[in-house]
Amino acid sequence: MFKFSSRGLAMGLAVAIALSSVAARADDLADVKKSGELTAAMSGAYPPFNFVDASTNQVVGFDVSIANALAQKLGVKAKTVTTAWDGIIAGLLAKKYDSIVGSMTITPEREKVVDFVGPYYHAGRGVFVTEGSNVKTLTDLKGKTAAVTLGETHEKWAKQQDGWTVKTYKGLPELLLELKSGRIDAIVADNVAVLVAVKSSGDKVRQLETPNIEGGSVGIGIAIRKGNPELKAAMQKALDDIMADGTYEKIAQQWIGRDIR
Numbered sequence: 001m002f003k004f005s006s007r008g009l010a011m012g013l014a015v016a017i018a019l020s021s022v023a024a025r026a027d028d029l030a031d032v033k034k035s036g037e038l039t040a041a042m043s044g045a046y047p048p049f050n051f052v053d054a055s056t057n058q059v060v061g062f063d064v065s066i067a068n069a070l071a072q073k074l075g076v077k078a079k080t081v082t083t084a085w086d087g088i089i090a091g092l093l094a095k096k097y098d099s100i101v102g103s104m105t106i107t108p109e110r111e112k113v114v115d116f117v118g119p120y121y122h123a124g125r126g127v128f129v130t131e132g133s134n135v136k137t138l139t140d141l142k143g144k145t146a147a148v149t150l151g152e153t154h155e156k157w158a159k160q161q162d163g164w165t166v167k168t169y170k171g172l173p174e175l176l177l178e179l180k181s182g183r184i185d186a187i188v189a190d191n192v193a194v195l196v197a198v199k200s201s202g203d204k205v206r207q208l209e210t211p212n213i214e215g216g217s218v219g220i221g222i223a224i225r226k227g228n229p230e231l232k233a234a235m236q237k238a239l240d241d242i243m244a245d246g247t248y249e250k251i252a253q254q255w256i257g258r259d260i261r
Helices: 007-020 029-035 062-074 085-093 153-159 172-181 191-201 229-244 247-255
Strands: 037-042 050-053 058-060 077-082 099-105 114-123 125-130 145-149 165-169 186-190 205-207 218-225
Touching (some): 029 037, 029 229, 037 062, 037 085, 050 062, 058 062, 062 229, 062 247, 085 099, 085 114, 085 218, 099 114, 114 191, 114 229, 125 172, 145 153, 145 172, 153 165, 153 186, 165 172, 172 191, 186 191, 191 205, 218 229, 229 247
Parallel strands (some): 037 099, 145 165
Antiparallel strands (some): 050 058, 114 218, 125 205
C-alpha cells in the first residue's frame, strides 16, 4: 500500500515542518545502537504489507518482515509501532519512533521534511470496481462514489477527478468491505495490495484499465528524520545487503508472491 498525500496529510505535514525546525540534529544511529532497538511505525491496516494477525493479535506483513531484517543487519531488534497514517510524519519528527516502514510513497512534498532510505519496493495506483459493475472507464465514475484511505495521495488524486464523490476510510480492509457491500462504486488504492487481498479473500473485484494514470509506478521508501546521515547510510546498506543475499526476495515471495523491488 503505498501511502499518499491528502487534505489531512497536508495538515500533518504542516505540523511536521514546524517540528523539523526544532528537531535535534544529533545522528540517531547512536541512539538506536545504544537502545538495541529500531522502532518502525506503520498503520497496521494495510494488508499484506502491515496488518494485525487475528490469531496472534500481532502486527505482521511485508513491512514488518523488512523492518525486522533491517534491524538484524544493524545488530538490533525491531519494534513495530502502529499509528494513524495522517499523523505519522509528525510522530516521526516528534521522536515517537525512529523510522516509518509503512509503505510510504516518496514524494517531493515529503522529502522537504524527512529523508528516505530506498526505495524498498515499487507499486502503482489502481482503480477497482466489483466484477459485475457497469463501470468500464474512469469517465463512467462521474456522479458515482469512490473510496480511498485517509492520508494517501490517492485521496488527492481522486478529488481532482471530475464529478466524483470521494469518501475516506482508515484502511484497505474497510475499502474492500464497502465495495463488496455496494455502499461505494469504486476504490482507489495500491494495485499490489488490492490484488493480493482479493486473491486471498476470493472477492470478485476488477481493475479498470488506466494505462496513463498518474502514479502508475512510484517508489516506496523508509522515512527517517533529517540530519541523520549515519543512520541513513547504515539503513541503506542494510537494505542493499538484504536485497543482495536473498533475504528480500524470500520476504517478498512470502507476503506478495513475487519480487516487487
